Amino acid sequence: MKESASVACDSLEGVKSFRKELWFNTPSRRAFVNITPQVEECLTESGIHEGLALVNAMHITASVFINDNETGLHQDYEKWLETLAPHHPVSQYLHNRTGEDNADAHLKRQVMGREVVVAVTEGKLDFGPWEQIFYGEFDGRRKKRVLVKIIGD
Amino acid sequence: MKESASVACDSLEGVKSFRKELWFNTPSRRAFVNITPQVEECLTESGIHEGLALVNAMHITASVFINDNETGLHQDYEKWLETLAPHHPVSQYLHNRTGEDNADAHLKRQVMGREVVVAVTEGKLDFGPWEQIFYGEFDGRRKKRVLVKIIGD
Amino acid sequence: MKESASVACDSLEGVKSFRKELWFNTPSRRAFVNITPQVEECLTESGIHEGLALVNAMHITASVFINDNETGLHQDYEKWLETLAPHHPVSQYLHNRTGEDNADAHLKRQVMGREVVVAVTEGKLDFGPWEQIFYGEFDGRRKKRVLVKIIGD
Numbered sequence: 481m482k483e484s485a486s487v488a489c490d491s492l493e494g495v496k497s498f499r500k501e502l503w504f505n506t507p508s509r510r511a512f513v514n515i516t517p518q519v520e521e522c523l524t525e526s527g528i529h530e531g532l533a534l535v536n537a538m539h540i541t542a543s544v545f546i547n548d549n550e551t552g553l554h555q556d557y558e559k560w561l562e563t564l565a566p567h568h569p570v571s572q573y574l575h576n577r578t579g580e581d582n583a584d585a586h587l588k589r590q591v592m593g594r595e596v597v598v599a600v601t602e603g604k605l606d607f608g609p610w611e612q613i614f615y616g617e618f619d620g621r622r623k624k625r626v627l628v629k630i631i632g633d
Numbered sequence: 634m635k636e637s638a639s640v641a642c643d644s645l646e647g648v649k650s651f652r653k654e655l656w657f658n659t660p661s662r663r664a665f666v667n668i669t670p671q672v673e674e675c676l677t678e679s680g681i682h683e684g685l686a687l688v689n690a691m692h693i694t695a696s697v698f699i700n701d702n703e704t705g706l707h708q709d710y711e712k713w714l715e716t717l718a719p720h721h722p723v724s725q726y727l728h729n730r731t732g733e734d735n736a737d738a739h740l741k742r743q744v745m746g747r748e749v750v751v752a753v754t755e756g757k758l759d760f761g762p763w764e765q766i767f768y769g770e771f772d773g774r775r776k777k778r779v780l781v782k783i784i785g786d
Numbered sequence: 787m788k789e790s791a792s793v794a795c796d797s798l799e800g801v802k803s804f805r806k807e808l809w810f811n812t813p814s815r816r817a818f819v820n821i822t823p824q825v826e827e828c829l830t831e832s833g834i835h836e837g838l839a840l841v842n843a844m845h846i847t848a849s850v851f852i853n854d855n856e857t858g859l860h861q862d863y864e865k866w867l868e869t870l871a872p873h874h875p876v877s878q879y880l881h882n883r884t885g886e887d888n889a890d891a892h893l894k895r896q897v898m899g900r901e902v903v904v905a906v907t908e909g910k911l912d913f914g915p916w917e918q919i920f921y922g923e924f925d926g927r928r929k930k931r932v933l934v935k936i937i938g939d
Binding site: 494495497499532534536537538539540564565573574575576577578583586587589590591593594595597625627629631 | 800801802836837838851852853854856857858859861862863866870897898899902903904905907912913914915916917937938939
């Protein structure tokens with residue numbers, strides 16, 4: 481996982497904005513990665529105190545979502561998503577006739593969502609007691625990105 | 634249901650922001666509560682005319698979503714979510730080995746979503762004809778919160 | 787498909803905002819329409835360079851989502867959503883006792899989502915390599931709207 485250069489853009493009059501890409505290359509096809517610390521670092525770097533933080537998967541077979549940092553639950557998600565949108569047989573999906581085998585990943589990502597928007601208050605991610613941000617990978621084993629965009633003051 | 638103190642933050646030059654928590658304690662495990670009037674009150678209180686309003690569950694077994702204010706539909710959601718992610722048997726979920734019995738609530742909330750972002754136009758929630766904001770509770774009978782964060786001008 | 791008048795609002799000091807409605811009238815009950823070009827036109831018209839673009843269905847039986855512009859995948863979505871929330875028999879849903887036959891559309895839209903929030907960077911939609919914005923219609927054959935709201939600088 482490496483991070484690309486980030487850009488904090490300080491306008492004279494109006495809105496501050498910040499952008500950074502987070503990179504992932506999960507060794508397994510499916511994985512859940514807690515990215516809360518990286519998003520917090522982005523926020524600190526941005527210098528933004530009040531605003532909104534958008535965190536989204538830049539790839540359409542992956543997800544960014546907020547839920548619990550509990551391993552058992554992540555295994556429950558894995559099993560449940562496989563029931564809702566099974567990987568096998570790959571021939572059941574028309575999308576896989578393009579030569580891909582990841583149609584199920586496009587479906588799973590819709591259940592888990594592409595993005596989260598998090599309030600920024602007094603320079604912190606404005607979270608409830610158990611909220612953590614996860615990258616959900618459903619077709620890994622290659623380099624993929626998450627975008628962090630923060631706007632505010 | 635009580636509301637915590639709200640904060641409207643008026644910066645000299647840039648972005649206005651507003652924050653308020655809405656509190657819930659539903660008597661049943663699962664419930665849908667129309668929170669549109671409270672969010673409208675927040676918007677009025679904020680004094681913001683153009684911008685974006687984020688409304689999100691601060692707990693990871695609850696949801697904020699936009700749909701129809703129709704009782705039959707809410708019962709359809711309840712039945713449908715129970716089919717997709719049944720509460721019983723609680724032993725089917727690894728998460729429940731932690732002593733919880735709410736793994737299904739973490740799954741249901743992913744289907745219904747954590748948050749909505751609503752456009753603010755001319756000081757109003759910029760809604761289509763039937764849009765209403767709901768708090769979706771999937772593990773109630775205790776105090777839980779929704780965050781309203783509005784930014785703009 | 788026609789577009790209503792758009793409004794770009796240039797505040798002296800703070801946040802720029804832009805609003806436009808996109809109109810749809812799909813000939814079939816269900817359809818997926820690529821609306822990326824229209825959203826890009828909105829962004830150009832807005833003159834906003836850094837910020838966030840919200841694109842949301844204004845109707846509660848439709849969706850706006852980001853995924854792949856691949857026909858086979860769209861057929862997979864159609865079939866999959868019909869498995870998760872079948873249209874027939876319409877009598878299985880309490881909502882349809884109101885005289886409607888679109889309860890399934892309210893369910894399908896929750897899986898696919900109401901809205902997307904897209905980062906705006908250097909005057910462009912800040913997309914990964916395959917991201918495209920789609921209008922997902924689940925109860926068409928009548929005029930319906932999508933809202934584009936952009937805020938920033």
